[in-house]
Amino acid sequence: MKPLGVVTRGTTNPNRLRRVDNWIVETCGDALRAAADPLVVDLGYGAFPVTAVELRARLAAGVRADIRVVGLEIDPVRVAAAQPAADPPGLTFARGGFELAGLRPTLVRAFNVLRQYDESEVAEAWRTVTGRLAPGGLLVEGTCDELGRLGAWVLLDAAGPRTLTLAARPTALESPAQLAERLPKALIHRNVPGEPIHDLLVALADAWQAAAGYAPFGPRDRWTRTVAAVKQAGWPVLDRPRRWRLGELTLPWPTIAPT
Numbered sequence: 001m002k003p004l005g006v007v008t009r010g011t012t013n014p015n016r017l018r019r020v021d022n023w024i025v026e027t028c029g030d031a032l033r034a035a036a037d038p039l040v041v042d043l044g045y046g047a048f049p050v051t052a053v054e055l056r057a058r059l060a061a062g063v064r065a066d067i068r069v070v071g072l073e074i075d076p077v078r079v080a081a082a083q084p085a086a087d088p089p090g091l092t093f094a095r096g097g098f099e100l101a102g103l104r105p106t107l108v109r110a111f112n113v114l115r116q117y118d119e120s121e122v123a124e125a126w127r128t129v130t131g132r133l134a135p136g137g138l139l140v141e142g143t144c145d146e147l148g149r150l151g152a153w154v155l156l157d158a159a160g161p162r163t164l165t166l167a168a169r170p171t172a173l174e175s176p177a178q179l180a181e182r183l184p185k186a187l188i189h190r191n192v193p194g195e196p197i198h199d200l201l202v203a204l205a206d207a208w209q210a211a212a213g214y215a216p217f218g219p220r221d222r223w224t225r226t227v228a229a230v231k232q233a234g235w236p237v238l239d240r241p242r243r244w245r246l247g248e249l250t251l252p253w254p255t256i257a258p259t
């Protein structure tokens, strides 16, 4: 089976994906607990496999001990280099692309992979991956900065995109406008007037500014008030204040889908 996709830059870092991994434990945990075979693919783990190692450890600790993670990379050199990290037994590495090397996982995490593709290639990549998931399976596809302080991701199932999550380390956030440069490929070129994602980022920046008086209570408090304000203004925020305090915001995909 020929791997689908192209080799891109392999930039990665320890703990870069901690934010999305913790969200996955919370949001996708039930799907993994219900799965007959708790198989997870980390698609495009990069120059070294540290984020795949961390994903397995977080899912084993937070969801189920018998989780199996397969790190798939389209670059055979990176697959060979990862082999010494294939320990404990629930972690292996193989060559593969969007076709998932014939696997049928319950969860795929693809982070900082599509960013280097063209926007026009996103829909096909999404369809290819979600078409190979196990029944009830999920894809989490997104982008973050090199240290994982700013990120954004889309949750998809076989029917298509379900939600968008924006996530920031509140103590590192100067303005929600910073999230614009970390939007997933499907949205990053749509931050222009007339597009819903632009309206959302403007609404967040305005609400953040209006909450400036709460800055002395700390950035978590300010972000929580910012999210509460955009919800009050009519944005159908999905998650609860407990997640907002972590610097997150999740919305239904149709709310911010490109026009």
Ligand SMILES: C[S@@+](CC[C@H](N)C(=O)[O-])C[C@H]1O[C@@H](n2cnc3c(N)ncnc32)[C@H](O)[C@@H]1O
Pocket: 004, 005, 006, 007, 008, 009, 010, 011, 012, 013, 016, 017, 043, 044, 045, 046, 047, 051, 072, 073, 074, 075, 078, 096, 097, 098, 110, 111, 112, 113
């Ligand atoms: C920037 S690195 C991301 C590493 C890691 N996921 C992270 O977020 O830190 C992107 C990796 O994805 C790989 N890649 C690109 N397209 C791919 C595809 N279709 N299937 C598998 N891997 C792919 C590239 O070879 C590269 O190593």
